[in-house]
Structure formats: structure tokens, C-alpha cells
Amino acid sequence: MKIAVPKEIKNHEYRVALTPTGARELVGRGHSVSVQAAAGEGAGFSDSDYEAAGARVEANVDALWQSAELILKVKEPQAEEVARLTANQTLFTYLHLAAEQTLTQGLMASGATCIAYETITDARGGLPLLAPMSTVAGRMAVQAGAHSLEKAQGGSGVLLPGVPGVAPGKVTVIGGGVVGENAARMALGLGAEVTILDKSIARLEVLDDRYQGRIKTVYSTADALDQAAKESDMIIGAVLIPGAAAPKLITRTMLADMKPGSVLVDVAIDQGGCFETSKPTTHAEPTYIVDGIVHYCVANMPGAVARTSTLGLTNATLPFVLALADKGWQQALKDDPHFLPGLNVHNGQVTYQAVADAFGLNSIDPASVVA
Ligand SMILES: NC(=O)C1=CN([C@@H]2O[C@H](COP(=O)(O)OP(=O)(O)OC[C@H]3O[C@@H](n4cnc5c(N)ncnc54)[C@H](O)[C@@H]3O)[C@@H](O)[C@H]2O)C=CC1
Ligand SMILES: CC(=O)C(=O)O
Numbered sequence: 001m002k003i004a005v006p007k008e009i010k011n012h013e014y015r016v017a018l019t020p021t022g023a024r025e026l027v028g029r030g031h032s033v034s035v036q037a038a039a040g041e042g043a044g045f046s047d048s049d050y051e052a053a054g055a056r057v058e059a060n061v062d063a064l065w066q067s068a069e070l071i072l073k074v075k076e077p078q079a080e081e082v083a084r085l086t087a088n089q090t091l092f093t094y095l096h097l098a099a100e101q102t103l104t105q106g107l108m109a110s111g112a113t114c115i116a117y118e119t120i121t122d123a124r125g126g127l128p129l130l131a132p133m134s135t136v137a138g139r140m141a142v143q144a145g146a147h148s149l150e151k152a153q154g155g156s157g158v159l160l161p162g163v164p165g166v167a168p169g170k171v172t173v174i175g176g177g178v179v180g181e182n183a184a185r186m187a188l189g190l191g192a193e194v195t196i197l198d199k200s201i202a203r204l205e206v207l208d209d210r211y212q213g214r215i216k217t218v219y220s221t222a223d224a225l226d227q228a229a230k231e232s233d234m235i236i237g238a239v240l241i242p243g244a245a246a247p248k249l250i251t252r253t254m255l256a257d258m259k260p261g262s263v264l265v266d267v268a269i270d271q272g273g274c275f276e277t278s279k280p281t282t283h284a285e286p287t288y289i290v291d292g293i294v295h296y297c298v299a300n301m302p303g304a305v306a307r308t309s310t311l312g313l314t315n316a317t318l319p320f321v322l323a324l325a326d327k328g329w330q331q332a333l334k335d336d337p338h339f340l341p342g343l344n345v346h347n348g349q350v351t352y353q354a355v356a357d358a359f360g361l362n363s364i365d366p367a368s369v370v371a
């Protein structure tokens with residue numbers, strides 16, 4: 001199979017979808033791999049590393065896209081990338097379609113087969129291709145939020161650990177999944193007072209057992225959210241309903257109850273965000289202020305630590321990439337019931353229910369297109 005790896009073009013996105021190690025695996029199985037010149041540079045891989053692995057380095061972007069059967073990316077395609085996609089191509093990347101109607105329409109119009117990393121499941125009920133980047137983003141959320149609390153960033157001037165004689169800052173994490181637990185761990189490590197809100201009692205039980213009371217767990221209700229708004233120095237948004245738009249849990253009205261200069265870090269922004277006042281930002285300009293509250297809403301947080309993130313992401317994606325290359329998308333999805341829900345768009349139709357629901361579209365059962 002002819003496989004292409006473009007250089008990512010989203011703002012400050014330095015990850016790459018395939019490492020030289022991955023290229024070597026594919027080439028060893030008889031596939032042809034073209035990597036755009038300098039695609040791996042931001043993650044510490046040179047063109048010559050890819051050539052040594054048997055890949056071709058392609059400087060011509062048009063030629064790279066036109067010759068590909070399978071395109072491997074990290075972030076959702078940007079407008080100029082959507083325009084390049086054709087009906088006979090398969091795209092494998094993060095898509096987060098429920099947050100972006102124009103992208104959904106563009107992918108439908110392309111006729112391409114679009115498989116999302118974030119809706120692939122595993123036997124334990126997890127999201128194995130989202131989890132490594134959720135781990136990164138959760139760990140980064142606290143350092144981004146702590147920086148945002150500084151006065152120069154518009155923050156309240158609270159130092160999360162406090163000092164002897166001065167109480168630590170309060171961090172509330174909404175959603176105790178992969179992002180939430182990793183954020184809570186970092187906040188705990190810094191010495192903050194940490195509370196996790198979740199709707200899943202089973203998940204709260206795991207966290208309670210694991211942290212033995214060092215992290216408070218609270219069932220997420222409107223009252224609990226109101227209290228969190230009043231008390232917290234930092235609130236981290238980490239909820240997810242897989243594939244769907246995030247629910248808005250902190251409203252604009254609630255900002256008035258927060259302490260001036262408190263910080264909202266909306267990690268769930270890639271699914272549209274879980275605070276009413278969130279809008280996507282970039283690493284170039286990560287924060288903005290609404291009603292005195294600092295908002296950090298970067299949709300590709302792991303791109304900033306591209307070396308670690310690329311290695312973590314490609315460890316998880318490689319087995320799926322090999323299956324797509326060896327078997328073709330139809331057989332690969334048919335053979336693996338956890339890979340199948342990755343299919344979001346095929347031949348002009350949405351194949352993921354929650355994405356269709358977000359835009360009032362019809363969806364078709366992915367099983368029907370691989371039968
Ligand atoms: N901005 C960025 O750069 C990145 C963003 N993310 C995003 O972070 C979000 C969280 O991802 P994960 O932690 O992997 O998901 P997860 O599925 O591991 O955890 C989500 C948690 O939210 C809980 N939840 C759902 N609805 C809730 C509600 N109304 N109130 C309280 N809790 C609720 C669930 O019970 C679950 O425990 C996703 O939108 C993901 O795409 C992930 C990586 C990078
Ligand atoms: C998950 C995601 O959106 C990212 O890693 O950028």
C-alpha cells in the first residue's frame with residue numbers, strides 16, 4: 001500500500017504521525033512510505049532517519065497527497081488538507097468531528113474514508129488511541145493553569161502549593177478519566193488541594209481507592225459545580241462523552257461567583273469545550289480573559305511536547321496502521337470490533353452516531369459498509 005505522512009500544519013503542531021521505527025515496520029512488510037520533507041523535525045526525527053528506515057522523503061506536497069492510498073496524520077485536517085482528500089483515499093488521524101461542522105461537511109464532500117483515533121475502543125472500555133495524549137494533556141493542564149494564575153497572565157496571584165503559614169490553592173477537576181486523573185496527580189504533586197467531580201461512581205471508587213483520601217472525590221451535580229466555581233482557584237475541564245460534543249458545565253453566569261483571576265483550563269475543548277465561555281486557542285496565544293477569569297483552551301496541548309507525545313501516540317497507533325496497510329481498511333475494521341467504531345465518515349456519509357446527532361444528520365452503521 002502507498003502510505004503518506006504529511007507535515008502537520010496546525011498552529012504550533014510539532015508531532016508527526018509515524019516515526020522512523022514505524023516506517024521501518026511498514027517498509028519491511030512491502031509497503032511504500034512517503035514522508036513529507038521535515039515532517040519529523042519538530043519531534044526530533046530527521047529526513048535521513050526516515051530514509052535510513054526505507055521511507056522516501058517527498059518535498060512536493062501535491063505529489064505526496066496525490067499518490068497516497070492511506071494518509072497518516074495527527075491533527076484533524078485543516079481546510080487546505082481537506083481540499084486535497086479524494087474518494088479513493090483513507091485518512092487515519094484525530095478528527096473530533098462533533099466540534100466542527102465545516103470539517104464534517106468537508107470530509108463528507110471528499111468521499112474519503114475517515115477513521116478517527118479518538119473513537120477506537122478497547123476491551124476494557126477505554127479509548128486506547130486517545131489515552132496517551134490525554135495523559136500528556138492532563139499532565140500539562142496543571143502547569144499551564146499554574147502559569148496562568150500568575151499576575152502577569154491576568155491570574156489571581158495564587159501559588160498552588162502555598163507556603164508555610166499560607167494555605168495551598170484549590171484545584172477542581174471535572175471528569176476523572178485519563179485527563180482528569182493525570183491532572184489531579186500533578187496538582188497533588190505540587191501540593192494543591194485537589195477535588196475530582198465525576199458522574200461515574202465506579203470511576204470515583206477507583207480514584208478514592210487509588211489516592212486514599214489525598215484527592216477528594218465528589219459526585220458531579222449542579223450544586224457541586226456551583227460550589228466548585230465559588231471555591232476553586234483553578235478548574236480543569238476533562239469530561240468526555242465519546243465522539244459527542246462536550247456538555248457545558250460551567251456557564252457564563254457562574255463566572256461571577258468565581259474569585260477574580262481564577263483559571264479555567266478546558267482540556268475538553270477539542271470536543272467543543274465544557275465551559276460556556278470556552279473557545280479554541282493556540283499555543284501562540286493560549287489564554288484570554290472573560291469576566292476576570294483566565295481561560296486556557298488549547299486544542300492540541302500535546303503538540304507542545306512533541307517528542308514525548310509523538311513516541312506515546314505512535315506506540316498506540318502503530319498496530320492499527322499495520323492492520324490498515326496489510327489488510328486494507330475494510331478488512332481491518334471488519335476483523336476488529338474495537339477498530340470499527342473508529343470509522344466516522346465514509347463515501348459521503350457519517351458512520352458515527354454521536355457525530356451525526358451533533359449536526360442533525362443521518363448516520364449509517366459502520367458494520368454495514370465493511371460487510
Ligand atoms: N486539548 C487537548 O490537547 C486534548 C484534549 N483531550 C480531550 O480531553 C477530554 C477528556 O479525555 P479523557 O480523559 O481521555 O476521557 P475519559 O473518557 O478517560 O474521561 C472522561 C470522564 O468524564 C466523565 N464525565 C462525562 N460526563 C461528565 C459530566 N457531565 N460530569 C462529570 N464527569 C463527566 C466520565 O465519567 C469519564 O470519567 C476529551 O475531550 C479529549 O478529547 C485529550 C487530549 C488532548
Ligand atoms: C487528542 C488531541 O486532540 C490531541 O492530542 O491533540
Ligand SMILES: [Mg+2]
Pocket residue numbers: 076096100270299
Ligand atoms: Mg480541532
